[in-house]
Amino acid sequence: MRTVAVLPVKRFGAAKQRLNDDLSDGTRRALAEAMVTDVLIALRRTRGVDEVLVVSGEHAAVALAAGYDAAAVIDDPTDAGHSAAALRGIEAALERGATRVVLVPGDCPALDPVELDALLARAGTGPGVLVVPDRHGDGTNALVLTPPDVMAPAFGPGSRARHEELAREAGAECEAVEVRTLGLDVDTLDDLEALREALDRLRGGASHTRGLLARVSRR
Numbered sequence: 389m390r391t392v393a394v395l396p397v398k399r400f401g402a403a404k405q406r407l408n409d410d411l412s413d414g415t416r417r418a419l420a421e422a423m424v425t426d427v428l429i430a431l432r433r434t435r436g437v438d439e440v441l442v443v444s445g446e447h448a449a450v451a452l453a454a455g456y457d458a459a460a461v462i463d464d465p466t467d468a469g470h471s472a473a474a475l476r477g478i479e480a481a482l483e484r485g486a487t488r489v490v491l492v493p494g495d496c497p498a499l500d501p502v503e504l505d506a507l508l509a510r511a512g513t514g515p516g517v518l519v520v521p522d523r524h525g526d527g528t529n530a531l532v533l534t535p536p537d538v539m540a541p542a543f544g545p546g547s548r549a550r551h552e553e554l555a556r557e558a559g560a561e562c563e564a565v566e567v568r569t570l571g572l573d574v575d576t577l578d579d580l581e582a583l584r585e586a587l588d589r590l591r592g593g594a595s596h597t598r599g600l601l602a603r604v605s606r607r
């Protein structure tokens with residue numbers, strides 16, 4: 389089994405728009421970059437991930453990818469959308485011999501490599517889909533697709549149920565798996581505070597995001 393992690397990254401200046409009213413542009417950009425950095429570090433430490441593909445038009449993300457052993461960067465010059473970017477990564481992963489992909493967002497900095505390895509260990513030889521819900525239970529924070537093109541990702545509001553239905557339509561086995569550190573994505577200020585509280589309890593990891601949060605006052 390050859391597992392490739394696909395990490396779509398929106399250009400940092402356009403990222404995290406739902407935090408527009410809560411953080412300055414500079415802090416929002418720095419947060420996006422810090423979170424992507426921590427996700428890249430966690431992916432590098434995940435034994436079950438053979439290669440990392442970053443899909444982005446963000447020059448700083450390209451530099452980060454090079455610095456953290458990401459195998460390649462697939463360009464996304466126009467921020468084509470989360471699902472479109474993920475699809476580009478899946479196509480590139482297939483060209484590189486992937487038999488499984490894990491789609492990971494760049495806004496889950498608490499990602500624990502041990503938990504990700506445990507998730508990958510649950511994926512069979514396929515056809516199968518593992519859906520990792522967000523902390524609200526109705527979004528999707530990660531997908532494990534075996535084979536990579538078993539179904540097309542369809543991120544956005546209500547995506548958990550949509551992904552489960554798409555898996556059924558594809559005749560694939562489907563399981564929703566809660567992964568504590570993958571459930572902590574950051575879209576809103578509430579998410580940021582939930583992440584901060586979780587990091588207060590967690591040992592290690594997310595060093596760049598921890599550093600940034602230390603400079604952002606608690607609500």
Ligand SMILES: Nc1nc2c(ncn2[C@@H]2O[C@H](COP(=O)(O)OP(=O)(O)OP(=O)(O)O)[C@@H](O)[C@H]2O)c(=O)[nH]1
Nearest residue numbers: 396397398403404405406467468469470473493494
């Ligand atoms: N390459 C690429 N990645 C994207 C795009 N849109 C979202 N992503 C990535 O997909 C993951 C989850 O996306 P969102 O939670 O919607 O992040 P976001 O678009 O910055 O958040 P909002 O601006 O608040 O919608 C993050 O890693 C994003 O960087 C896109 O158009 N292109």
Ligand SMILES: C=C(OP(=O)(O)O)C(=O)O
Nearest residue numbers: 470527528543544545547
């Ligand atoms: C976060 C999700 O979608 P998007 O990243 O596109 O907002 C989701 O599908 O739960």
